[in-house]
Amino acid sequence: MNHVSAEITAFCDEIARFLRKEVDPRSRLIEESDAIPEELMQLTRKMGLFGLTIPEAYGGSGLNLAGKCAVEEVMGTTNYGFATVIGNHTGISTAGIVALGSEAQKKKYLPRMATGEWVGTFALTEPQAGSSPSDMRTMAVKKSDRYVLNGEKIYITNAGIANVFTVMAVTDKSKGIKGISAFVIERDFKGFSIGKNELKMGMHGCTTAPLSFADCEVPAENLLGSEGMGYIQAMKTLTAGRVTVSARCCGMMDHLIKRCVEFMKVRTQGGKKIAEHQGLQWMLADMAVQRDAARQLTYRAIDVLMKGERGTMEASVCKLYATEALGKVVDCAVQIHGGMGYMREVGIETIYRDARIVRIYEGSSEIQRNIIGSLLLKED
Numbered sequence: 083m084n085h086v087s088a089e090i091t092a093f094c095d096e097i098a099r100f101l102r103k104e105v106d107p108r109s110r111l112i113e114e115s116d117a118i119p120e121e122l123m124q125l126t127r128k129m130g131l132f133g134l135t136i137p138e139a140y141g142g143s144g145l146n147l148a149g150k151c152a153v154e155e156v157m158g159t160t161n162y163g164f165a166t167v168i169g170n171h172t173g174i175s176t177a178g179i180v181a182l183g184s185e186a187q188k189k190k191y192l193p194r195m196a197t198g199e200w201v202g203t204f205a206l207t208e209p210q211a212g213s214s215p216s217d218m219r220t221m222a223v224k225k226s227d228r229y230v231l232n233g234e235k236i237y238i239t240n241a242g243i244a245n246v247f248t249v250m251a252v253t254d255k256s257k258g259i260k261g262i263s264a265f266v267i268e269r270d271f272k273g274f275s276i277g278k279n280e281l282k283m284g285m286h287g288c289t290t291a292p293l294s295f296a297d298c299e300v301p302a303e304n305l306l307g308s309e310g311m312g313y314i315q316a317m318k319t320l321t322a323g324r325v326t327v328s329a330r331c332c333g334m335m336d337h338l339i340k341r342c343v344e345f346m347k348v349r350t351q352g353g354k355k356i357a358e359h360q361g362l363q364w365m366l367a368d369m370a371v372q373r374d375a376a377r378q379l380t381y382r383a384i385d386v387l388m389k390g391e392r393g394t395m396e397a398s399v400c401k402l403y404a405t406e407a408l409g410k411v412v413d414c415a416v417q418i419h420g421g422m423g424y425m426r427e428v429g430i431e432t433i434y435r436d437a438r439i440v441r442i443y444e445g446s447s448e449i450q451r452n453i454i455g456s457l458l459l460k461e462d
């Protein structure tokens with residue numbers, strides 16, 4: 083991949099070996115128990131996976147976007163719930179503190195987030211504010227040395243296991259999106275509670291839960307950056323997040339194609355291997371073309387963002403294409419496996435359910451189309 087050093091490639095190989103040895107054999111357990119076993123969490127901490135993107139000065143590996151995406155491609159080849167716990171923590175959930183945090187905030191939170199002792203979350207969505215986060219109602223009112231938060235968040239990834247919550251709330255309603263600020267909230271802050279883990283179609287093992295703030299008292303020093311920077315930072319975080327989601331989709335497509343090739347070479351019907359059927363070969367070819375196109379669009383977005391440009395268009399294009407391509411590729415993978423594709427034991431049906439989320443979160447396909455369309459219309 084562009085911008086990826088030999089050192090990062092070697093690190094990715096090491097991660098792949100870890101996934102094959104420690105995660106894949108526990109995948110069915112994760113799926114059925116809807117939790118990551120504690121011994122796997124411990125092994126993951128030891129592997130340093132929680133600190134991937136945290137700067138080295140705070141105990142992490144300091145990966146840039148290209149490095150993070152290289153790891154996401156590898157993570158796409160294993161259990162999706164596990165990949166999401168790590169991907170979310172090392173992506174949108176630490177990005178705000180890394181980008182906006184004061185030295186004191188970084189020193190307090192990042193070292194423990196790098197080791198995985200503390201898991202992070204990113205909380206933007208509310209019951210009335212999903213695709214349109216600017217409709218946010220959670221309020222943060224300054225009272226001397228603290229802010230008092232009231233409101234609700236929903237569908238928050240990692241909430242069930244997290245200690246550190248980057249929460250967006252309105253500090254000045256009259257300023258619209260420029261009146262939205264970001265706060266770091268700790269699990270045991272007074273007035274803060276975490277609801278029950280949702281039961282989901284897929285992404286098992288990764289908790290998703292609502293958050294509630296009832297006169298929740300947050301020390302003023304837990305404001306990230308200055309008032310009004312929350313929405314702007316959240317959008318920057320989501321732009322990079324969309325590219326990392328695309329990278330993971332590429333890894334998932336890679337994995338599915340390999341699984342199909344293996345299966346087609348051994349499954350025999352009517353006296354010949356199903357690999358000999360041109361119809362299935364063409365299906366496989368279309369899967370590979372979509373994976374390769376998604377990868378090139380992802381690399382283009384990485385290039386643009388790594389140059390320090392905004393990259394809104396490129397991030398939306400790759401997120402839209404890669405997530406929709408994954409939907410088609412996983413559908414073909416089920417078809418190629420026939421009845422086996424529908425059986426729990428084989429694991430393709432798990433990926434079929436897991437893959438559905440990527441067209442919804444971090445901006446749905448419709449929202450990506452809105453962004454792309456409106457940017458095209460703004461061009462001369």
Ligand SMILES: Cc1cc2nc3c(=O)[nH]c(=O)nc-3n(C[C@H](O)[C@H](O)[C@H](O)COP(=O)(O)OP(=O)(O)OC[C@H]3O[C@@H](n4cnc5c(N)ncnc54)[C@H](O)[C@@H]3O)c2cc1C
Nearest residue numbers: 204205206207212213237238239290442443444445446448
């Ligand atoms: C498993 C899971 C994990 C999540 N994790 C997090 C998290 O960690 N943090 C967080 O903050 N959020 C998280 N989310 C929330 C996620 O980002 C939202 O669900 C998503 O943005 C869509 O919002 P919504 O569910 O309210 O749907 P809605 O916004 O109500 O959308 C419903 C439908 O209308 C369409 N639609 C809405 N507006 C428009 C428009 N302007 N033009 C065209 N179509 C439109 C949508 O595309 C969709 O098809 C998560 C969600 C899920 C399901």
